[in-house]
Amino acid sequence: MLASEPMTGRRDAPARPFSRFAQRLVPMASESGLKAAHFRKGGIAAWLLAPQLLILLFFFFIPSWKALSLAFVQVDPFGGTTLFVGLENFTRLLASDSYRASAVFTFWFTIIQNVATLGIAGLLAFATDQVIRGRFVYKSVILLPYAIAPVISGVLWAFLFNPAVGPMAQFLHSLGIPWDPNRRPFDAQVLITVAAVWKHVCYDYIFLVAALLAVPQSLIEAAALDGAGPVRRFFTVSVPIIMPTVFYLVIMNFTYGLFDTFGIIDAVTAGGPGGATNTLVYKVYQDGFVLLDLGSSAAQSVILMAIAIVFTILQFRAVERKVNYQV
Amino acid sequence: MFRLDLKDRQMGLYFRKTAAALLAGAMGLTSNAAMAQEKVRVEWWHAMSGRLGEIVDQLIADFNASQDEYEVVGINKGSYAETFAAMIAAYRVGQHPTLVQATERSFLTMLYSGAVVPVGELMEAQGYEIDWDDFVTPVADFYIVDETPAALPFNSSTAILWYNADHFRAAGFDGPAQTWQKLDEQLYAIKEQGVSDCSMALAGDFIWSMIEGYSAINDYPYATSANGYGGLDTQYIFNTTQVVGQVERMKKWIDDDVLQIAGQGLSPTQLFTSGDCSTYIASTATHAAVESGAEFDWSATFMPHEEGTAEPLNSNIGGAALWVLQGKSDEEQAGAAAFLDFIAKPQTQAWWSGETGYVPVTNAAYELMLSEGFFEEHPTREIAILQLTRGEPTENSRGFRFGNSDQTFAVMNEELQSVWTGQKTVQQALDASVERGNQILRQYETLHAGK
Known part of the structure; x- marks a missing residue:
């Protein structure tokens, strides 16, 4: 939804976004290339x-069903007492400042993380073609973070940037930056975002490199003959062709940012300081599995589910029509 | 895709816990079958790892060797929070252990869970006589409800003031002052004289020591209804007491780089044991880490008190107790009782306290250690027990009994962090803590009405 804005593709995609899927549901209306078994x-x-x-x-x-049924009750964690409370779990959440702050942070975090991950991965993938010597080392170094467990990498980031002992923090201090993620919420948010991007760049990178390899060499050579340089060829030939991959990665990045970063958050900031890096999913985990407030946690996951559904529909409506699946 | 992923995450967590519980259950079955003729297996989930875990293993081995009817199997389930969550997940599917170690903070949650057998009743039913009057007052007072001990105090602690004696000498002091006001001057002197860049390290559980403990020692009310001892209708009122001044002092220290927040990725204990920070207010159980890690002239003393407080009271207890869970066979309960009886013996208590730094929880064990001359060799080991037993406990100092206290702890942590970041004033943050804390108390009261 974001990354695609500057990369508008052809406009001749189906007018109704779900029409391609709708066609599959009608068994006999199969067009060429679309196979149906009966x-x-x-x-x-x-x-x-x-x-x-x-x-x-x-x-x-x-x-x-479990989450839904828990969202409307208050329950003793041992399962002894269950009280029906109607919408109270939801009203309490929506009235809570910290929940709203968490939602706002989650929104910006996933968007910035998404754009940064795709941008950096795109740059590295583009550069892969230009690297002749040491290509193997280059690729290995980029792929390395993916092999490290989120919590381990989180601990590394937390230590490197710890204001008391971390070497990176000392370096920042020597530049005159008063770096302190324990006391400056923005620093903590930057740290979380950088750690999350670092962890996920390699995933996007692999897909983009593969997609770029699949771009027909003839098109690139033709563009080169017409006098287009590497950058121009990348943006006018390669990027439109790899749009389906980019679209897929945008969704995967959102999924990652929303749901898979809580290991990093747990290790780097534990949601602090003052809830500044508390994402919605981390809060579900904290409230449900650590603090055992199951009713509130279930209500939060129901809200998250609703948000996820709305996001998915919006993404398909807004983005899918701009993506050209046919080469 | 989003929906699936969300559910996967939850199921993943749920399944991991269930799988762990099932696995533990399966292991129980096989070894039960193998040893059905010989020993009754009693499972104990605890949160003791590292050096403390080794000492626990030794304790269990000693018990198993002391008799041939029961075999206690200790399983470390991670931190207290992780052990608690694992126990609850297992309890809901009937795969829970017989014994579980739970912190003092989860006392009320355990007490009214309907999932426990009060230890006093169990011991009586199994024919063991334990002299509950012999338990050290604030410890006994905390765990005994209606004259029946609900759980057996196991590893009890309290916070003391650790200090780097080299730093204090270099700054021209004999040792830390006993009031917060004088300590404040000393900490600034240490900083200004360049003795160290960090006059004090902030412990992760500072709310327990520097706010709750502070209220107890100086006799300030923390909540209505005798801090929860009077009933579930208790309400927090710490935003109206000297706690405001205490947090303001801490905020000033943090702003002036006198008090260092360790943050994630670094343990504040390391900041002290490495010799970076001059003082540290933390549990007496830190002895294990300090004795093995600190390579300077370290010492400890009592927690400071307010200048106006003529006679500081006892501090609050920390640590954990052992609970017996319901739904276990008579043999397993008998095994649990035998094990608890073993732990409550003065010899075991004295050994455990000597090895770990936790306080001896019975007078008999304390006297045994005195007679052995233990505290002459290790004077800092006696501070906690002296601090816990000094004065006559008042309603403000006998302890804290709040429902879902873990949640309030997390809320306060969040609110106070926004004081350190400057997003809220001290009064705003404490008001918000009280408001949100009271919501948690009311939620607990509704759920447990009539208990």
Whole structure:
């Protein structure tokens, strides 16, 4: 939704965003290239679907039902007493300053993290083509962070930038920057964002390198013959062709920023100082699994689910029509 | 995709815990089968790791060797919070251990959980006689409800003032002053004379020592209804007492780089044991780390008090107790009782206290240690017990009993951090802590009405 703004693709995509999916639902209206299998009896289809449906049942429907049912009660963590409280868990959350602050931080954090990750990964992927010597080392160094567990990398970042003992913090101090993530919320937010981006750049990088390799060499050579330099070729030939990958990465980055950064947050700031780096998901975890306020935690996850659904729909509506899937 | 991912995360956490519980259960089954003829297996989940974990293992081995009916199996489940969460997840699916170690902060949560067998009742039913009157007053007072001990105090502690004697000598002092006002002058002198850049390290549990403990020692009320001893209708009022001045002093120290926040990735204890920071207010259990890690002339003394406080009172207890969970067989309960009886013995108590730095919780154990001359060799080991037992406890100093106290602790931590960052004034942050804390208390009261 963001990264695609400057990279507007062709405008001849379907007018209705979900029409491509809608077409698949109508069995006989198959166009060329779209394959549909038909079963005489429904039995086999049901059997083939069963494993996936079972997984969905256990990993999605039952937990969703649990979260929904917990969101409207207050419960003793041991399961002894359950009190129906209606919407109280939600009203308390929405009235809470710290929850609103957490939502605002989460919003900016995921967006900035997304743009920065894609931008840096894009730059590195573009540069990969230009690196001739030591390409293997170059790639290895970039891919390394992905192999490190989030909590371990979080501890490393926390230590390196610790204002009392961290070497990076000393360096910043020597430049005259009063770096202190324990006392300056902005510093903590910067630290979390940098750590999250560092951890995820390699993921985007792999996909972008692969996508760039798939760009037909003939197109690039043709552009080169027409006198386009490497940068121009990248933006006018490669980028439009790799847009589906970029779109996929935008969604993956949002997923990562929203849901997978809590290991890093736990290790680097534990949501502090004063809740400055408390994302919505970290709060769900903190309130539910550490502080055992299950009702509030369930209500938060229901709100998160709603936000995620709205975001996904918005992204598909806003972005998908600008992405060209056909080369 | 988003929906799936969210649910995956939750299920992942849930399943990890369930899997751990199931695994523990499965292991219990197999070894039960193997030893069905010989010993009854009693599982104990605890939060003691590192050096303390080794001492716990030794304790268990000693018990197992002392008799041949029961076998206690100790399992370290991580931190106190992690152990507690694991225990609750296991309890909900019926895979919980017989014994669990839980902090003093979760006392009320455990007491009214409906999941525990009060230790006093268990010991009586199993025919063990324990002289509960012999337990040190603030410890006994905390764990005994309606004349029945709900849990067995195991590793009890309190906060003391640690200091670097080299730094104090270099600044021209014999040792730390006993009032906050004079200590304030000393800390600034240490800083200004360039003896050290960090006059004090801020402990992670400073709310327990420098706010709750501060209120107890100086006899300031922390909440109504005798700090929760009078009933579940208690309300926090610490935003109206000298606590405001205390937090303002801490804020001033932090702004002037006198008080150092360690932050994530660094333990504040290390800031003290490395010789960087001159003082540190922390649990007496820090003895294990200081004795093995500090390579300078360290010492400790009593927590400071306010200048106007003529006779400082006892401080509050910390540490944890052992709870017996319901839903276990008679044999397992009998095994738990035998183990608790072993732990309550003066010899075990004295050994445990000597090894760890936790306070001896019975007078008999304390006297045993005195008679052995232990405190003459290790004078700082006696500070905690002397501080816990001094004076006559008042309603303000006997202890804190609040429902879901962990949640309030987290809320206060967040609010006070916004004081350090300058986003809120001290009064605003304490008012907000009290308001949010009282919501948590009311939530607990509603859920446990009539208990």
